[in-house]
Amino acid sequence: MTQSVALFDDRPFFEKAVAYGVQHGVLDQAKLDAIQTDAPKGMVQIARYFGSEFLRPELEKAKDRIVNMVSLTLQIHSGGDLRKAAVHLREHSFMSRSKAASDMLKALIVMPQNTHFGMNEHGGFSDKHIPQLAKWSLCNLAEYQAELAKRQQVAHVIDAAIWMADELGLHADDLEEAGCDAEAVIRTALLAAATKHKEMPDWVVFQKIIATLRKPSATKAINLAAPKNLPAEFKAAVEQVRESVEADLTKILDSAITCQKLFNQTPAFVGRYFWVEDGLSEVDHFDRQTSAAWTKATGGHSDDSSLLTLFLCIATGSTGKTLLTEKTAATLIRKIRKSGLKTELATEFIQANAPAEHQDDYIDMWESFIDDALVTLESDHDYKLHDALSLLRRECNVSE
Template structure:
């Protein structure tokens, strides 16, 4: 340690110019400044000489072994750098303040201060993706990472701190917004999405006066509403920062809000269905968030199917009404569950001209029939086609008597 105080070093960059620079560690500069200006007394210098070897051994043991000279040499470099990091950061590069810090506090406490700074940095989130960050602070498994950082410059530390601080701001802001919509940190971790995606969706949901984070069904409806409302003027959409947003989150949320405002005209102008746009288009995949609720999606799907089925069947479930519907579909006619005599004649003539296409009715049953009855309806239709297709299409039935008799027997034919 007695070699730490040295004079300024000279770098000759060319025969014509001489540039002076001081490449010593900040600790060394602060120590020399303190001695020269009477800030650091003899007792403190003696304490540093006593503590430094102890610190070197502790650091060497922590990162390797104290029994190898290379490890001890590296430990000395780490210790000096840790003290330098702490002093230069906490004193904003002011040598006078740094010298006072050395005088008023033990040398090892300044080394520990630098170590604590780096441990806190390593424990900060590196990514805004929920589910990919570690929790629980600094752990033994982080020691190899700490070993690298103990030799880093203040500039490197500050750059990494700025980056991780921004990530922390984004994730904390996303968590605050999610909490306004009924989601907690554990649910976000389980969802495993980017904080920016959570913020974009939360801003949309809050602007629409929603009280819960949307699942896919609600998100799809939200997109449909936006497309309908702003189709003619997508650039007029206004998304404000939520009321009550803490001041420390405003800059981070506003930056994400600007990306949302940039996205919205493209979303509204797109002709793609919402699912394809947000799940299969590279520009939007993972960019927005919705709660994955399979039960809700199945329920919505079934209710959608039910609406289509109910509309087509008119609420009728008897075999005659359903067969009338299926025959109409297979003929390529307007789906009906009741035919007049005249409509029945027209239907048969169309069948004789264009043919019967059982697959059309089969596809409709498969897509829209209630789950509990789908197989029964498919079987009923298959048997109907097998038994009656020949009669419906027969060229020998010139007056359509057999075909009409069949329809009266199997289907709904009114006056």
């Protein structure tokens, strides 16, 4: 019985290519002589670059490096075909094939490793990268290709985010300054497109986008689609991120969760979406919100009596009013004597809703009122409520 035995050839690809070239007449003696002349020079240069050309271990390592880098170049250009590799070696100098690999590895090293803006280096290869080149100069083809594929994917996500942000009027420098994730930019851009927004949102507008998506009429027709003019090289990266937004929709569309709680307080969502930090816009929005709440609670009244009436109601846990009837005032006093006052509730209401420029004055007024009135309001001796009602008529708004 005839058996065929496959032998594993662990020689560097360069050596295999040379052997093939000699055996099949692709490489002549002149070419072999040129390689033998160039190789020692290249070894010395590499040893000097990474350490010292005067140490034998460094020269041995340099030999491994130059052979490995030439092998990388030949494998990439030939696709593993020995004949093509031999022809390539015949048409180019040995030193140039080493340099070609060095250039490829340097380009790899400076490619982004992380999709977080602000965490990647800018500029080309420099001396600080030499230790990394020392490592990668000994890598095999599979390791190089795996790392290249990974970094290319990262680069595509970053470039896609920059492209989509630019479409919404935001420059790459703004993303760097924000220090956000590229995926977060893409996610928000997709939500903006789904709600027909033409600019990258700030926090206020982002909340409006979510509110729009949560409308019953919108939830059935949410179109999370990549822009039609998105460059082809970015489509795969954007599609992967788009799928993550689809997975998020269950929580995004849950009206029971406020935007603040979901996007700023839920660990899995913090930093997952992007919005432009615009402090002035947020303050203005906050001012409008607090102004509306204050106006509604006070009914537009700003006199001390109306405000003290409101604060007293809030401190007892009652419905806020700026005018009490005699009967309501009496009920309020009895409630105070039974359950006490939580004066901090009124203070918190003032801090949360009153115009900022008046908050200190309102708190002082409230605390002064409590200091003077609390004993009378809580006194069990005034069982007919005469003193307490008289106090409220004088300080608050109590109708006849």
